[in-house]
Amino acid sequence: MVEGQIHIEDSVIKAALESVPDPEVPVLTVLDLGVVRSVKLKGNTVYVDLTPTYSGCPAMDTMAVDISQALEAKGYQAIINLVLSPAWTTDWISENGRKKLEEYGIAAPLDELSDKRALIDGDRVVKCTNCQSTNTKLISQFGSTACKALFQCEDCLEPFDYFKCLK
Amino acid sequence: MSVDRYILSLSDNSMILGHRLSELCGHGPTLETDIALTNISLDLFGQVRGFLSVLAARQGSDVTEDSLAFLRREREHFNCILTELPNTDFAHIIVRQYFFDVFHKMQLEVLQQSTDQDIAAIAVKSLKEAKYHERFSQSWMLRLGDGTEVSHAKMQVAVNTLYPYVHELFDLTEWEKELIESGVAADTETIKEEYYRLIHQTLAQANLSTDGLSNRYAKGKHGMHTENLGFILAEFQYMQRAYPQMEW
Numbered sequence: 001m002v003e004g005q006i007h008i009e010d011s012v013i014k015a016a017l018e019s020v021p022d023p024e025v026p027v028l029t030v031l032d033l034g035v036v037r038s039v040k041l042k043g044n045t046v047y048v049d050l051t052p053t054y055s056g057c058p059a060m061d062t063m064a065v066d067i068s069q070a071l072e073a074k075g076y077q078a079i080i081n082l083v084l085s086p087a088w089t090t091d092w093i094s095e096n097g098r099k100k101l102e103e104y105g106i107a108a109p110l111d112e113l114s115d116k117r118a119l120i121d122g123d124r125v126v127k128c129t130n131c132q133s134t135n136t137k138l139i140s141q142f143g144s145t146a147c148k149a150l151f152q153c154e155d156c157l158e159p160f161d162y163f164k165c166l167k
Numbered sequence: 168m169s170v171d172r173y174i175l176s177l178s179d180n181s182m183i184l185g186h187r188l189s190e191l192c193g194h195g196p197t198l199e200t201d202i203a204l205t206n207i208s209l210d211l212f213g214q215v216r217g218f219l220s221v222l223a224a225r226q227g228s229d230v231t232e233d234s235l236a237f238l239r240r241e242r243e244h245f246n247c248i249l250t251e252l253p254n255t256d257f258a259h260i261i262v263r264q265y266f267f268d269v270f271h272k273m274q275l276e277v278l279q280q281s282t283d284q285d286i287a288a289i290a291v292k293s294l295k296e297a298k299y300h301e302r303f304s305q306s307w308m309l310r311l312g313d314g315t316e317v318s319h320a321k322m323q324v325a326v327n328t329l330y331p332y333v334h335e336l337f338d339l340t341e342w343e344k345e346l347i348e349s350g351v352a353a354d355t356e357t358i359k360e361e362y363y364r365l366i367h368q369t370l371a372q373a374n375l376s377t378d379g380l381s382n383r384y385a386k387g388k389h390g391m392h393t394e395n396l397g398f399i400l401a402e403f404q405y406m407q408r409a410y411p412q413m414e415w
Binding site: 052054055056057058084085086087088119120139140141142143144145146150164166167 | 199200202203206207209210211212213214216217284285287288289291292293295296299302303
């Protein structure tokens with residue numbers, strides 16, 4: 001699950017990007033999310049390639065502005081370029097990001113097959129983020145944001161979001 | 168240029184249907200379906216932004232993503248009539264969505280191989296989302312079509328109204344045929360048979376019939392629309408028409 005993570009040489013730039021949260025899932029940084037596709041430093045200008053999670057994700061513009069500001073605060077100029085290809089997949093969320101999601105109360109994406117079983121066949125395979133039970137049911141395929149579905153645990157009754165697998 | 172028109176026709180299907188779904192924001196029958204329909208709308212508008220920003224960059228000068236979205240006249244829209252038909256009730260919303268979603272998904276599958284790199288990139292991205300849309304609308308087709316007496320009756324009325332417009336999804340315009348030759352556009356003839364097989368399979372499972380229904384005249388892809396589009400644009404373009412070049 002590390003295929004989508006990029007290597008950033010410069011520690012100051014890396015730290016700056018690590019300080020930028022996803023505005024809709026604030027426990028994740030833009031690096032955890034895997035939306036930063038490349039970072040290049042030329043002179044004093046940082047060129048950042050950014051890819052959207054879902055095409056209509058309203059958080060993209062905010063992320064672009066936040067990244068620019070974080071880099072400018074470190075004395076760089078930032079140029080953000082939006083790229084569509086290759087398309088983002090939930091496999092690009094870092095291992096650490098998945099852990100943070102779970103702790104925050106959002107179930108991390110399952111593999112494609114289990115995801116289908118959970119979302120189409122209604123199989124109980126998504127683990128409750130509150131009590132770890134898999135006795136959970138799908139409430140809605142579409143949750144509070146485009147990337148999530150809504151589930152409820154039938155053991156502890158907690159409703160929770162599940163980050164849908166996007167491949 | 169014909170490729171520009173093709174991009175607009177792809178974009179307009181998503182934009183006009185996306186607008187129809189946005190009308191439901193806060194009006195869905197339950198909170199979950201309300202959120203689902205507006206999420207689908209958001210995905211569709213995301214695709215529109217992809218297409219229109221590409222087109223604006225190609226056309227240059229003072230053409231922008233926004234001018235393409237908000238300043239075109241009715242005759243300059245190339246969406247299929249199906250996408251502009253009114254919401255009427257939840258049955259119409261679901262049947263319209265399902266007929267479109269299956270087509271949209273299959274069309275995007277083909278467009279992933281488009282020789283136009285921008286169209287191909289948007290198709291790869293949008294296809295992932297379109298799969299979720301189809302799952303949603305298909306599950307409601309079955310639940311309501313094969314549901315109670317009342318839900319079945321309402322779904323049948325919706326099928327009677329909307330099915331006659333489905334054929335237009337496969338209407339190939341002259342400019343489209345040229346683009347199929349060069350590998351830019353999707354040859355929808357190749358997916359037509361499978362499309363009808365799939366929707367008829369779902370309709371049968373949902374206990375819904377298309378017996379006796381015949382095709383209605385539909386030339387949306389030629390820029391000729393029903394009166395519905397005028398009302399949609401009146402609302403959609405209101406701000407830019409009333410306050411030209413207004414920005415947030």
